[in-house]
Amino acid sequence: MAELARIQPCLWFDDNAREAMEYYVSVFPNSRIRSIEEYPDEKLDAHFTGMSGKVLNGQFTLNGVDFVCLDGGPLFTFNEAVSFVVSCDGQEEIDRYWEALSHVPEAEQCGWCKDRFGVSWQIIPRNMGELVSSPAAIQVMMQQKKVVIAELESA
Incomplete structure (x- = not known):
């Protein structure tokens, strides 16, 4: 084992x-x-x-x-202070995980989502740092819910 x-x-x-x-x-x-x-x-x-x-x-x-x-019962609940990052190899993978994990639309921003159990996830491209290396790309990302790589690339 x-x-x-x-x-x-x-x-x-x-x-x-x-x-x-x-x-x-x-x-x-x-x-x-x-x-x-x-x-x-x-x-x-x-x-x-x-x-x-x-x-x-x-x-x-x-x-x-x-x-x-x-x-453990209702004493403690999840919040956005802790999230799990899922590094994706492309838009198809981002879309697949987003579809599976995002269940609270009001919690969606900049690639962050919350699942049906209340756990927060960051569904981002593996090269996110590279994609948001300009102020224009950061501005685009700040307006996104689910990350759309093509929009960041064209910023």
């Missing part, structure tokens, strides 16, 4: 960690759910009332990046 990364993002979901893992591994290539540990049966421990069968510790890999997750 391959050694896991020493630092891994941990995603705290209210109660849909299993659904999120299954969705994410369907979106990204070279991805898999490595393990799911469930909360114990409620009859065994009153501390876990309502959590039986939910994810206590989920481990999954998205295109080579290891993640952990859990169902």
Whole structure:
């Protein structure tokens, strides 16, 4: 078995960690759910009332990046202070990930989007730094929701 990364993002979901893992591994290539540990049966421990069968510790890999997750209830929620960058090789790949991950139109800007679970993503071309190397290109990018490479190139 391959050694896991020493630092891994941990995603705290209210109660849909299993659904999120299954969705994410369907979106990204070279991805898999490595393990799911469930909360114990409620009859065994009153501390876990309502959590039986939910994810206590989920481990999954998205295109080579290891993640952990859990169902922790509504105490904490995701926000834009943390996002995951997806570096794409072209417009087709940007379009594919955007279609799969963007579910909150009001959160879209400059290649940033939010998925149906509330997680923020940056769907950008691998050469984004090069594409926005002029003030004109930066101005174009600031007006975009999904990054459109051709618009940046012609700025």
